[in-house]
Amino acid sequence: MSAPGPTVTQRGAVLAERGPGPVRVRLSVNGAEHTLDIEPRVSLLDALRERLDLTGAKKGCDQGTCGACTVWVDGRRALACLTLAISCEGREVTTVEGLAEEGELHEMQRAFIAEDAFQCGYCTPGQIMSAVALIEEGHAGDDAEIKEWMSGNICRCAAYPNIRAAIRAVRDHT
Amino acid sequence: MRPITYVRATDTATAVTAVSSDPTSDFLAGGTTEVDLLRQNVMNPRRLVDINDLPLTGIVGTPEGGVRIGALARMSDVAAAPVVRERFPLIAQALELGASPQLRNMASMGGNLLQRVRCSYFRDAESPCNKREPGTGCSAVEGFSRGHAVLGTSEHCIATHPSDVAVALVALDARVHTLGPKGERSYAIDDFFLLPGDAPHREHPMEHGELITEIEVPATPIARHSLYLKVRDRASYEFALVSVAAALSVMDGVIADVRMALGGVATKPWRARRAEDFLIGAATQRNDFAMAARVEMADARPTAMNAFKVELAQRAVVRALDMLCDGNETGAAPGSGSGSPT
Structure with missing residues (x-):
């Protein structure tokens, strides 16, 4: 393994090479700035859970198939397990912990409770982050559309009918 | 996952130089395949050059009626772009029927x-795998091969090309523009995907450090009447067992022009030229559709586990043409319960 250091290119531009050991990474999460020392290989999911104690995003498959780690990066839903934390510098990360305002749950969170939209709850933070985004994207028109555009969030307990009910409730209230 | 170093590139030429000058460097874009394979130790670069800040995100309709798609445009943005939905519905449908x-x-x-x-x-x-470790053999030939290819295979590799949108792009004669250490290049998309042959580790003609900058889709008037039909094991969020990208132009009950490519059945996105040749000038009847499909699949070499794909592909071709003739142009397979990208 060659020694890390700056790479001087033919154009003369210098790209700062960082790692492979821990490097200082600045992350903006739920509106707060954080500075942490992590290796470049650390996923956004691990940085959130293990370093920032934001354990809302869950590690289900860790390979991009279950959706339990869904967060927003610059306002778009994304999978934290397939995102390197260091690649989020300069971007705004939102997790389920960032949905409540002034101690009041987001209306989608309230709807999940009212509609009993979970059993074990493990997938729920990801479901909620997708569900809020779904309505903002305009993809909650009917149940078929909700099913299709929520298909990246797997619920092992199969609470799908109640999840759709919660989404409909927020859609119709908005 | 092994340790890596990280560089964020701010201009395209510098990114290309950084990767091409170092065999142990790779580009990092969306990361949806790459981070997964890094974690599995299937890919083992020493350094990643993050290209997500490069200005390659445009989705621009050309005055002639085509579209130029920046290499870093995201699948969701391309699928939502009005110019894509209007001019190339098969591209929008293929994108929205893929992944999550x-x-x-x-x-x-x-x-x-x-x-x-x-x-x-x-x-x-x-496992032994000629694509990952050349010369070690193909475990799929005698192994679990239900999802594998029946066209374009070799004794060295039968893996299916997994992309949906590439199937639509192959049907449309897109061009892939790149920037590499030797400057700009352009490839016809059908030449961009290589058959496995005896070198399945080579999947495309680019050299190390060469970066796709743009995908150019030429004006194709018949593509306004097109669809992407995807058949799979579950209704959403699954790779294709069989898919069909098709565009059709009919005049006086006779097929004047047709474009067709198949996904899920071949080692590369498969342009169905034999079927196209058969269909041009044919009547819009099921018998002709079925014959065209049979001609296209005549060279299929299935395994015991994926033999069903030969028949399934033919039925999918017939259904796609039926749907285009009926004016039913949403690509979700009937009964799938999927949302309809209109």
């Missing part, structure tokens, strides 16, 4: 073309 909304927000168009195969022997990082 989260993955489509992340994955770039260039990365989509370069995504690695889903063959479990390739991805387990330990």
